[in-house]
Amino acid sequence: MAAYIIRRVFGALVLLLVVSAVTFGIFFLVPRLGGQTATQLATQYVGKDANPESIAAIKKNLGFDQPIYIQYWDYLKGLFVGADYKFGPDATHCSAPCFGYSFKSHIEVWPQLTQRIPVSFSLAVGAAVIWVIFGVTIGVISALRKGKPVDRISMFIALAGVSLPIFFTGQILSGLFVYQWPVWDSTDYVPFTQNPADWAWHLLLPWISLAFLFSALYARLTRAGMLETMGEDYIRTARAKGLKESVVVSKHGLRAALTPIVTIFGMDFGTLVGTAVLTETVFSLQGIGAYSIQAIRDNDLPIVMGVTLVAAFFIVFCNLIVDLVYAAIDPRVRYS
Amino acid sequence: MKTRRVTAAVASVLALSLGAAACGGGGGNNSSGGGNAKKDAALTSIVNASSKKGGTVNLEESDVPDSLDPGNTYYGFVQNFSRLYARTLTTFKPAAGKAGLTVVPDLADSLGKASADAKTWTYHLRSGLKYQDGTPITSKDVKYAIERSNFAPEALSNGPTYFKQYLVGGDKYQGPYKDKSATGLKSIETPDDQTIVFKLNQPFADFDYLATFSQTAPVPQAKDDGAKYVQHIVSSGPYQFQSYEEGASAVLVRNKNWDPKTDPIRKAYPDKISVKFKVNAVTVDNDLLADKITADLAGTGVQPQTQPKVLTGKNAKSTDNSYAGALQYLALNVNVKPFDNVNCRKAVQYAVNKQSVLDAVGGSPKGDVASTLLPPNVNGYTKFDTYPTAGNKGDVAKAKAALKACGQPNGFSTTMTARSDRPAEVAAATAVQNSLKAVGIKVDIKQFPSGKYFSNFAGVPSYVHDHKLGILSMAWGSDWPTGYGFLEQIVDGGAIKPSGGTNLMELNDPAINKALATAIANTDAAARTKAWGDIDKMVMDNASVVPLFYRKNLLYRPASATNVTVTQAYLGMYDYLLLSSSK
Numbered sequence: 001m002a003a004y005i006i007r008r009v010f011g012a013l014v015l016l017l018v019v020s021a022v023t024f025g026i027f028f029l030v031p032r033l034g035g036q037t038a039t040q041l042a043t044q045y046v047g048k049d050a051n052p053e054s055i056a057a058i059k060k061n062l063g064f065d066q067p068i069y070i071q072y073w074d075y076l077k078g079l080f081v082g083a084d085y086k087f088g089p090d091a092t093h094c095s096a097p098c099f100g101y102s103f104k105s106h107i108e109v110w111p112q113l114t115q116r117i118p119v120s121f122s123l124a125v126g127a128a129v130i131w132v133i134f135g136v137t138i139g140v141i142s143a144l145r146k147g148k149p150v151d152r153i154s155m156f157i158a159l160a161g162v163s164l165p166i167f168f169t170g171q172i173l174s175g176l177f178v179y180q181w182p183v184w185d186s187t188d189y190v191p192f193t194q195n196p197a198d199w200a201w202h203l204l205l206p207w208i209s210l211a212f213l214f215s216a217l218y219a220r221l222t223r224a225g226m227l228e229t230m231g232e233d234y235i236r237t238a239r240a241k242g243l244k245e246s247v248v249v250s251k252h253g254l255r256a257a258l259t260p261i262v263t264i265f266g267m268d269f270g271t272l273v274g275t276a277v278l279t280e281t282v283f284s285l286q287g288i289g290a291y292s293i294q295a296i297r298d299n300d301l302p303i304v305m306g307v308t309l310v311a312a313f314f315i316v317f318c319n320l321i322v323d324l325v326y327a328a329i330d331p332r333v334r335y336s
Numbered sequence: 337m338k339t340r341r342v343t344a345a346v347a348s349v350l351a352l353s354l355g356a357a358a359c360g361g362g363g364g365n366n367s368s369g370g371g372n373a374k375k376d377a378a379l380t381s382i383v384n385a386s387s388k389k390g391g392t393v394n395l396e397e398s399d400v401p402d403s404l405d406p407g408n409t410y411y412g413f414v415q416n417f418s419r420l421y422a423r424t425l426t427t428f429k430p431a432a433g434k435a436g437l438t439v440v441p442d443l444a445d446s447l448g449k450a451s452a453d454a455k456t457w458t459y460h461l462r463s464g465l466k467y468q469d470g471t472p473i474t475s476k477d478v479k480y481a482i483e484r485s486n487f488a489p490e491a492l493s494n495g496p497t498y499f500k501q502y503l504v505g506g507d508k509y510q511g512p513y514k515d516k517s518a519t520g521l522k523s524i525e526t527p528d529d530q531t532i533v534f535k536l537n538q539p540f541a542d543f544d545y546l547a548t549f550s551q552t553a554p555v556p557q558a559k560d561d562g563a564k565y566v567q568h569i570v571s572s573g574p575y576q577f578q579s580y581e582e583g584a585s586a587v588l589v590r591n592k593n594w595d596p597k598t599d600p601i602r603k604a605y606p607d608k609i610s611v612k613f614k615v616n617a618v619t620v621d622n623d624l625l626a627d628k629i630t631a632d633l634a635g636t637g638v639q640p641q642t643q644p645k646v647l648t649g650k651n652a653k654s655t656d657n658s659y660a661g662a663l664q665y666l667a668l669n670v671n672v673k674p675f676d677n678v679n680c681r682k683a684v685q686y687a688v689n690k691q692s693v694l695d696a697v698g699g700s701p702k703g704d705v706a707s708t709l710l711p712p713n714v715n716g717y718t719k720f721d722t723y724p725t726a727g728n729k730g731d732v733a734k735a736k737a738a739l740k741a742c743g744q745p746n747g748f749s750t751t752m753t754a755r756s757d758r759p760a761e762v763a764a765a766t767a768v769q770n771s772l773k774a775v776g777i778k779v780d781i782k783q784f785p786s787g788k789y790f791s792n793f794a795g796v797p798s799y800v801h802d803h804k805l806g807i808l809s810m811a812w813g814s815d816w817p818t819g820y821g822f823l824e825q826i827v828d829g830g831a832i833k834p835s836g837g838t839n840l841m842e843l844n845d846p847a848i849n850k851a852l853a854t855a856i857a858n859t860d861a862a863a864r865t866k867a868w869g870d871i872d873k874m875v876m877d878n879a880s881v882v883p884l885f886y887r888k889n890l891l892y893r894p895a896s897a898t899n900v901t902v903t904q905a906y907l908g909m910y911d912y913l914l915l916s917s918s919k
Binding site for chain 1: 400403490497513560562564565582583612614615616618619622626628787788791792
């Protein structure tokens, strides 16, 4: 087990390194290959008044005058040992993990990310709880009542949930419950550490919007999985042994049907932490998804790199957890 | 089949009900807003005038500013907003209507005293000025603020660099972060703590306007740490930062060391000013309509999808359709054939149906048809129309006559640019294309991303010539509201640059260049103002600029907003020095 974990962690680190190299390449190498000069790259960060002196100063300060491999090496070095920057009268040290400074605002990226990760994480956690509870429950009920009205209605709602984009459901919920009948005074983010009750209350609408989409997906997945599992021979055997139906469904049926759900959940949750762009935008949440959109619009590479690495980390980490959880869920899985 | 129909019907009902809810969003708890004031009341008066102290002004913005550091910003709304925490040598009078264009002394005890040649400008600071920490504000701090904001692009690159351009030795000075000498920039002298003298390399009679820039707000050198200064700005105004989260929010509270006796222009009624950034644009509008916030900080007006809710009905009286101080126009490049011929340019002047262009971008809430370069809310605006057509719908006969005079009786083909991420500009280009087609001018529209429009495409003469880009879409707002502030960057031959230029016509008419230079050297304000109108006429005679429309903002003032007036000096948004709230 320990060897397995070490192997996976090492693999994850290599993967993150590859992700960082590819992202760096896309933003720096590709424009160069497309014929853009370092001066042209620097011009976009100079602001409205792009005179040659400003462009030259920015080019030097952002390191565009260096070969691409040195820029990448400096970036990696910063992650592990920190780096020194000069955006003012004196040089300042950006301590590890130093994701660099924003090309636009010249402020450190890492504190910005740490300020936004809790927002995105809170959004993902709450939504995940809701969608897992509702999605799996509806999926199980639909499977057990296949073809009955409850199944048809559930699947219709599920279809609607999958079909309706978040910017639609989010706007509708917000329009109804914040402005038309103001149940919520605002959906501004309140940190969990400040007031857990307000944290949950203010996030409830974003959670519901997000969970509506995912619940639908999970209901359909669970239903399909349950239908398949409940037709297996061992379920018939379990029933023949005289086990109660609830035990047959929960212990033998659902447990087996859950394995693919857990896999998908790991991926979804990990991905969501860094990419809940629409929900964050609709509800004006200052998460890392919304931050990444701003950074992409500004061509602000250090932020894009930071967000990409954080998002990749969450995906890789969640997948690792999922693989470990397999053993607990499915007795057939063992690590050696 | 039957099931499918039922499903479709259910879906339709659901969609309709959801749609109805969406349209009604913001309606249930609406306040009619703006007290009893009428539509456009804040254009000429102070609406809901109140001298009651207290309350919180809540502002939201759908984007983020370039920076709240007064020395690192170019944004008009930051120039307006920063006056709450950063006093400048001079500023614009917080007043309704035309009076808002008046420059008044702020930190200085009077407007600048100019030498006869308008090359030396002297200001004396008021006595008793203090920062939020109680330390005195000196003229050296103003000098330092200008040095850091204009001469340190490696750290503070967002702001304009007019001081660098106009001060003697500005091209040599390395900025305070590199040049550690005690004297700093020699062309700004501070003989004592109250006096500051600017030595310019050319006569410049608009200097009092430059002194309104947030860059003249004092910065104590000991507290300056370059790009990080934005996180702990030291206030010189009536409010100071209680909190600031980059790209997310800012809260301003009263600065106890601000002495109203030193500040005749600020009333400082609200106790607190709260700003949220990156709020969904539709949410900002909904919050305005539901009276949850006091104003949209960006001040560019409501979103297109909100317009139907405020253009008619009870909300209409709470709107102000203000001039944004900007012009949308076509630049005809005089070095691209056949626009090297003035008659071919005149053909376009007569052929364009300006009304159809305005309709294409949203009609009267978005602007008024333009016939001059200078918009109505810029000092020097003179009303005239060199190429009048009935109803501004174009004149095919006159256009064809001009085409004949230019030797192209059957028309010609040319290429027009537009910015791909500006849907209104693309819509305007399409309308122009249609009206030119009627006289035989075939236009091929090429779109470019706005981020690189000036640096790589329309602002690069060699690119424009190589690709025969005859008509270039352009919008322009001035950095300060005078004819010079508006015209110099777009019609002076000196503004033609190898890249990043904004004189897209490549207009280099010695008479126009001379008229600009002569007028800006004239310290007689009235004569100067008249000159801007004359220069506007000269450019129109040249026919290389086709004014399309003066841009307008459709602003909404909620019921709780008090002391609301549009400031003409800051792009037609509300004046944040005056704005207060009953909440």
